[in-house]
Amino acid sequence: MPGSGQCGMNINCCEASGPRGLFNFPAYVVMKSKEGLFVNYYVQGRYQLTTPSGKPVTVKQQTTYPEGGTIKLILSLNKDEDFVLSLRIPAWSKKNAVTVNGAPVEGIKAGAYAAVSRKWKNGDMVEITLDMRGRVAYAGDQPKYAAISRGPILLARDESLPGISMGAFVDVKGNDGYIDLIPVAHDVKDNWMQFRFKFAPESYTEAGGAPVTIDLCDYASAGNGPKAGSFISWLPQITDPRKVNQ
Incomplete structure (x- = not known):
């Protein structure tokens, strides 16, 4: 149902706040820090940021999440670099798996970030499998x-x-x-x-x-x-x- 008008306009703050949140959301999907990158949400798309040294990096997400529980992240870099890639593991996801180029990452905990520290190269692929029971x-x-x-x-x-x-x-x-x-x-x-x-x-x-x-x-x-x-x-x-x- 349309909201009541405010300030002489046919729109009100409730109608504006929903789209405002959606417009801001892409900026929080993948974020950077002094140590590396944080993948906060799993959403199909390409996310362009910079590494801790200021070099361009693109994180490409391939996923149907939340319909499916598998997420693939492909990194594109011009030059190899050491940094931390932190992956958010939801608290409800009790059985999880993370691999880097097919090699398993140990110590994955529900309700925490899985911090993967390594020298990242162009084309490196991370695969995350969440608990969809x-x-x-x-x-x-x-x-x-x-x-x-x-x-x-x-x-x-x-x-x-x-x-x-x-x-x-x-x-x-x-x-x-x-x-x-x-x-x-x-x-x-x-x-x-x-x-x-x-x-x-x-x-x-x-x-x-x-x-x-x-x-x-x-x-x-x-x-x-x-x-x-x-x-x-x-x-x-x-x-x-x-x-x-x-």
Whole structure:
């Protein structure tokens, strides 16, 4: 919906602040310091900076992130130079891999920068693989709710997607806090990303209900179908009495 006008213009500060943030964002994707370069965000593109000695350097990112979890960085330099390339590893990414020209980098930690110090040469390639497993976060007690994320993206249950009608879930997270998400081909005009997962539904039989599947989409796409509908990201949970005190 259009915002109300301010200062005699048909625009207000809220409408201006969103584009302002997007315009500034490219400047923070890759940044330089006295020690080298910091790769803060993973976004397809070419980023031109200077090395600590003031020489031009280009960092080319090849990635579909956050749809995929693999990022390739290719460095272009006129002359070899020693400096530190620091790669941001998100806190949610628990299983990670970083290689330089195919050789693994050790000591990668979630929620920290992976600092790779070496003499960089023209054409050096860094490959980063992040943890894109579906993971579950909880809120509340009675009732309890679960939200599912993949990478940095929160997922949502849109009622227009395939699967049973919304109800309570049992053991959505499995045993380790992660769930298997299967990518689903979909109409890109409506949803950016769509995934399918299996869970135990609410049931009042002694044996419990058989597992069923439903589809989730990225939260930004929820409600984008041709017909207005409801969607949720915090899924209601119920207690499985067979697992109490286990």
